[in-house]
Amino acid sequence: MAKNPMRVLVTGAAGQIGYALVPMIARGVMLGPDQPVILHMLDIEPAAEALNGVKMELVDAAFPLLKGVVATSDVVEACKDVNIAVMVGGFPRKEGMERKDVMSKNVSIYKAQASALEKHAAPNCKVLVVANPANTNALILKEFAPSIPEKNITCLTRLDHNRALGQISERLKVHVSDVKNAIIWGNHSSTQYPDVNHATVASNSGEKPVREIVADDNWLNSEFITTVQQRGAAIIKARKLSSALSAASSACDHIRDWVLGTPKGTWVSMGVHSDGSYGIQKGLIYSFPVTCENGEWSIVQGLKIDEFSRAKMDATAKELVEEKSLAYSCLN
Numbered sequence: 001m002a003k004n005p006m007r008v009l010v011t012g013a014a015g016q017i018g019y020a021l022v023p024m025i026a027r028g029v030m031l032g033p034d035q036p037v038i039l040h041m042l043d044i045e046p047a048a049e050a051l052n053g054v055k056m057e058l059v060d061a062a063f064p065l066l067k068g069v070v071a072t073s074d075v076v077e078a079c080k081d082v083n084i085a086v087m088v089g090g091f092p093r094k095e096g097m098e099r100k101d102v103m104s105k106n107v108s109i110y111k112a113q114a115s116a117l118e119k120h121a122a123p124n125c126k127v128l129v130v131a132n133p134a135n136t137n138a139l140i141l142k143e144f145a146p147s148i149p150e151k152n153i154t155c156l157t158r159l160d161h162n163r164a165l166g167q168i169s170e171r172l173k174v175h176v177s178d179v180k181n182a183i184i185w186g187n188h189s190s191t192q193y194p195d196v197n198h199a200t201v202a203s204n205s206g207e208k209p210v211r212e213i214v215a216d217d218n219w220l221n222s223e224f225i226t227t228v229q230q231r232g233a234a235i236i237k238a239r240k241l242s243s244a245l246s247a248a249s250s251a252c253d254h255i256r257d258w259v260l261g262t263p264k265g266t267w268v269s270m271g272v273h274s275d276g277s278y279g280i281q282k283g284l285i286y287s288f289p290v291t292c293e294n295g296e297w298s299i300v301q302g303l304k305i306d307e308f309s310r311a312k313m314d315a316t317a318k319e320l321v322e323e324k325s326l327a328y329s330c331l332n
């Protein structure tokens with residue numbers, strides 16, 4: 001029997017990530033090839049004409065899974081009964097800025113949209129915050145939408161996770177799908193800690209630790225980490241615009257794995273509210289390794305953390321604590 005359509009909200013849908021993301025959702029990349037969708041697209045009034053253009057293109061593309069499109073600048077209409085909310089709306093950073101430099105413009109959006117989601121989204125709506133500073137926007141959304149369960153509010157660090165896999169695959173000249181279980185700890189910022197201490201590479205003789213196969217701790221502990229941390233800035237330098245197709249694709253990966261589950265033996269990175277695991281302050285939205293099953297994520301437990309990792313995990317947590325107070329000062 002055909003499934004009922006799921007309603008998927010994309011905010012900032014007239015922007016560049018939105019433009020890459022909505023056709024992926026309409027093609028089934030996010031929720032699977034047998035899951036019909038109704039797209040809810042929100043943007044601000046000055047972008048209404050462009051948003052309508054995106055809607056026209058969605059109609060023109062005749063996607064079999066797309067059962068309806070709502071294009072609006074009314075946040076209540078946009079949030080009505082949505083099952084998934086992908087929060088992209090906001091302002092991207094420009095060359096030379098850190099992601100927290102867009103804080104004052106973006107956190108107020110997340111405070112305002114929190115109550116609309118809380119009041120009008122479907123019960124158990126899953127929320128993914130993409131707009132920067134992603135962890136802190138998600139934290140603000142969580143704090144101003146107290147009736148949405150904490151476990152339903154996440155932020156995107158899957159792009160960083162995929163970047164880490166990509167760098168290892170380039171270095172080893174193996175296919176990226178043969179590399180797994182990297183971890184992004186912490187903030188989606190330049191303090192994030194890309195950790196490959198538990199990552200593996202598939203080979204003819206089974207899975208081998210990335211550290212053993214790369215056999216260059218100096219590279220793994222320095223250049224690899226900074227390349228992943230600075231990849232967003234490198235894309236901005238090259239494109240004069242921040243990453244969009246990779247962000248859209250990673251947002252689909254994040255929701256797909258959350259809803260449909262992670263493959264056995266594989267974990268992914270998600271920004272989720274901390275329950276105190278690995279000594280990270282409770283309540284922060286921090287990126288952890290997670291597995292997903294039956295529509296729920298859980299933090300992978302029991303990984304051995306060495307001194308080098310501990311210091312980096314704490315440094316990025318400290319930045320999140322500082323961002324939280326900066327966010328509240330912007331809201332006052």
Ligand SMILES: NC(=O)C1=CN([C@@H]2O[C@H](COP(=O)(O)OP(=O)(O)OC[C@H]3O[C@@H](n4cnc5c(N)ncnc54)[C@H](O)[C@@H]3O)[C@@H](O)[C@H]2O)C=CC1
Pocket residue numbers: 011012013014015016017018042043044047088089090091092093102109129130131132133134156157159160188242243244247
């Ligand atoms: N977490 C991650 O991995 C990544 C996050 N980002 C972030 O995603 C965000 C969007 O990036 P782009 O699409 O490149 O930017 P963009 O500027 O092309 O699009 C953003 C859209 O949001 C809209 N918008 C602004 N205020 C809004 C509001 N109150 N409600 C609804 N829509 C609103 C704008 O009108 C615009 O159409 C930025 O904050 C960017 O830094 C970008 C790449 C990766």
Ligand SMILES: O=C([O-])CC(=O)C(=O)O
Pocket residue numbers: 092093099132159231232233235242243
């Ligand atoms: O770097 C930026 O500003 C955009 C972003 O978050 C990324 O590409 O990871």
